[in-house]
Amino acid sequence: MLAYIIRRVAQSVLVLLVVGLVAFSMFRFVGDPVDNMLGQERTQADIERLRVELGLDQPFPVQYGKFLGQAVQGNFGLSYRQGRPVADILLERAPATLELAAVSGLMAMIGGIGLGVFTAIRRRGLGANIVMTSSLVGVSLPTFLIGILLIYVFSVELNWLPSFGRGEVVRLGGWTTGFLTESGLKALILPSITLGLYQMTLIMRLVRTEMLEVLRQDYIRFARARGLRERSVNFRHALKNTMVPVITVTGLQLGSIIAFAIITETVFQWPGVGLLFINAIQFVDIPVMAAYLMLISVMFVAINLIVDLLYFAIDPRLRLDRGTGAKA
Amino acid sequence: MNTAVLSVRDLVVEIPTRNGVLRPVDQVSYDIAPGEILGVVGESGAGKSMTGNAVIGLLDPPARITGGEIHVSGQRIDNLPREALRRLRGRKIGMIFQDPLTSLNPLLTVGEQLTETIREHLDVSESEALNRAVAALDEVGIPAARQRIGSYPFEFSGGMRQRVVIALALCAEPELVIADEPTTALDVSVQAQIVALLKRLCRDRGVAVMLVTHDMGVIAEAADRVAVMYAGRLAEIGPVRDVVSHPTHPYTAGLMASTPLASLGHNRLRQIPGAMPRLEALPDGCAFHPRCAYAEDTCRAEPGPSIETCGGRAACWFPLSHDEQEGAA
Numbered sequence: 001m002l003a004y005i006i007r008r009v010a011q012s013v014l015v016l017l018v019v020g021l022v023a024f025s026m027f028r029f030v031g032d033p034v035d036n037m038l039g040q041e042r043t044q045a046d047i048e049r050l051r052v053e054l055g056l057d058q059p060f061p062v063q064y065g066k067f068l069g070q071a072v073q074g075n076f077g078l079s080y081r082q083g084r085p086v087a088d089i090l091l092e093r094a095p096a097t098l099e100l101a102a103v104s105g106l107m108a109m110i111g112g113i114g115l116g117v118f119t120a121i122r123r124r125g126l127g128a129n130i131v132m133t134s135s136l137v138g139v140s141l142p143t144f145l146i147g148i149l150l151i152y153v154f155s156v157e158l159n160w161l162p163s164f165g166r167g168e169v170v171r172l173g174g175w176t177t178g179f180l181t182e183s184g185l186k187a188l189i190l191p192s193i194t195l196g197l198y199q200m201t202l203i204m205r206l207v208r209t210e211m212l213e214v215l216r217q218d219y220i221r222f223a224r225a226r227g228l229r230e231r232s233v234n235f236r237h238a239l240k241n242t243m244v245p246v247i248t249v250t251g252l253q254l255g256s257i258i259a260f261a262i263i264t265e266t267v268f269q270w271p272g273v274g275l276l277f278i279n280a281i282q283f284v285d286i287p288v289m290a291a292y293l294m295l296i297s298v299m300f301v302a303i304n305l306i307v308d309l310l311y312f313a314i315d316p317r318l319r320l321d322r323g324t325g326a327k328a
Numbered sequence: 329m330n331t332a333v334l335s336v337r338d339l340v341v342e343i344p345t346r347n348g349v350l351r352p353v354d355q356v357s358y359d360i361a362p363g364e365i366l367g368v369v370g371e372s373g374a375g376k377s378m379t380g381n382a383v384i385g386l387l388d389p390p391a392r393i394t395g396g397e398i399h400v401s402g403q404r405i406d407n408l409p410r411e412a413l414r415r416l417r418g419r420k421i422g423m424i425f426q427d428p429l430t431s432l433n434p435l436l437t438v439g440e441q442l443t444e445t446i447r448e449h450l451d452v453s454e455s456e457a458l459n460r461a462v463a464a465l466d467e468v469g470i471p472a473a474r475q476r477i478g479s480y481p482f483e484f485s486g487g488m489r490q491r492v493v494i495a496l497a498l499c500a501e502p503e504l505v506i507a508d509e510p511t512t513a514l515d516v517s518v519q520a521q522i523v524a525l526l527k528r529l530c531r532d533r534g535v536a537v538m539l540v541t542h543d544m545g546v547i548a549e550a551a552d553r554v555a556v557m558y559a560g561r562l563a564e565i566g567p568v569r570d571v572v573s574h575p576t577h578p579y580t581a582g583l584m585a586s587t588p589l590a591s592l593g594h595n596r597l598r599q600i601p602g603a604m605p606r607l608e609a610l611p612d613g614c615a616f617h618p619r620c621a622y623a624e625d626t627c628r629a630e631p632g633p634s635i636e637t638c639g640g641r642a643a644c645w646f647p648l649s650h651d652e653q654e655g656a657a
Binding site for chain 1 (some may be wrong): 384386414415416417418419422423425427430431432433434435436437444445448449480482493496497500
């Protein structure tokens with residue numbers, strides 16, 4: 001198992017290198033940042049000087065090498081637009097995105113698994129059919145539209161919840177949190193629903209399909225034939241067996257919650273890294289964009305690694321090096 | 329009837345479909361006494377497994393019991409509410425499934441599966457349940473039971489897993505065990521061990537066993553009496569020796585003639601012409617008449633009446649007398 005982990009970590013590093021290369025090389029061709037940074041009144045000399053200052057005059061591999069070397073030390077350079085270290089800007093923005101992603105991820109997971117089990121067990125029931133039909137809305141409506149609809153109903157018409165921003169935040173060391181104030185919590189509700197709804201319906205439909213498959217298995221029949229309670233059959237025996245595929249997809253979905261927060265953050269003007277990224281694109285702020293992409297890929301890779309390790313926790317058949325004889 | 333552990337009377341199971349109602353089990357009656365093994369044989373789709381599922385209350389909807397009665401130890405169980413029936417399962421009626429590779433939950437240890445079953449039915453502590461679980465594994469012949477209690481099903485071989493399945497079916501001390509093709513998925517050498525184990529447990533505990541199989545060899549080896557099913561009906565029931573050597577129903581005779589026996593050498597096997605009719609297209613009268621050499625107009629009009637045979641019953645208009653045996657089928 002240790003060898004497995006080492007192999008997986010090595011693979012992850014390779015993935016990160018490739019993502020770094022792709023991100024970095026793509027931005028070479030996005031446009032010349034120097035145009036944006038200097039005003040109308042610029043001379044050729046100004047342009048050349050800034051190019052040298054930013055290291056843009058050097059060959060591509062050298063620039064990439066430098067970028068990587070700095071990146072592993074947490075140094076992504078200076079933002080072209082704000083002139084401050086990118087790492088500082090990202091750290092400042094990260095809590096907003098992570099809190100939003102955590103709330104919507106939790107909502108998606110609890111709601112998705114709960115409703116998935118419910119619709120699988122009562123698959124002919126009225127309630128399950130209503131849930132299944134309305135889940136189509138979550139799957140098919142685009143995120144920004146759901147966000148705008150929610151704003152219209154709860155902010156504009158009912159005036160219950162704020163339509164933008166994070167509300168008041170409390171500073172705890174380097175972290176800012178919206179969990180501790182009423183306005184902060186209120187501000188979280190609409191964006192988390194917007195961000196988590198799609199993932200929730202996806203997880204729900206997956207859990208339902210997997211549950212229906214598992215409930216047909218012989219060991220479920222045998223569990224019933226031994227007179228176990230329905231609750232035990234459904235949750236102890238069936239749900240656990242659906243977990244491997246569900247965790248795979250849920251893990252990937254949590255990654256994409258952070259990545260797709262861009263849209264939700266734009267709709268709700270949520271001061272997180274997604275909004276930062278959108279603004280960075282407008283200004284061809286390459287260091288910010290590159291750092292953001294690296295951050296997202298690190299998260300994806302980390303989640304994938306955790307998912308792979310969770311398989312071992314769930315399925316004893318994968319823990320083959322326990323040293324017990326397979327044949328009696 | 330009152331001394332029987334299982335008593336089935338005129339059981340009817342029906343499946344409503346778009347094209348009418350199917351009857352996979354039709355007017356089936358039999359008893360099983362304590363310590364007795366009743367073999368139930370027949371072709372695939374004859375209603376053997378469906379009968380077993382009906383008794384333990386695990387028919388897959390839309391299949392349901394629409395007629396007859398089932399009594400276990402004198403208590404009528406076919407009309408019990410779901411929750412009451414659940415409590416009987418495992419406690420009064422145990423069930424053994426065909427495929428030991430898929431009958432055990434792969435993610436729980438055998439100890440967890442045993443203790444949860446024991447604690448569901450018997451009011452014992454966790455440690456007492458564990459002791460009983462070890463004893464149950466020991467009883468079915470798992471070596472070093474106490475060490476294996478924490479093993480997962482995949483760590484056992486097929487034959488050992490079927491022993492675990494049997495231990496699970498018996499761990500809450502049921503009075504009746506329904507064994508649905510318990511040896512079909514096993515190697516021949518392991519089959520004999522499992523049959524011997526079932527026989528021993530049945531004798532030691534006085535459990536009544538309903539042994540569903542299509543293997544006449546297993547029946548001859550293990551069963552006290554045998555019930556032959558054809559197209560949902562009971563063709564013949566009686567002591568194994570009588571049914572095997574003097575079948576009364578032409579179908580039974582055909583079945584016996586088509587069973588390979590090592591002692592008979594390498595003669596070409598006989599076969600019954602045709603195939604069992606599908607449930608959607610059952611012929612009128614006796615369902616076997618299109619394949620029966622003795623069929624006459626009466627057979628085409630009415631199902632065979634129940635007649636007494638030596639030690640049992642058969643449903644036939646023209647039962648074979650013993651000197652006709654050689655020409656049967």
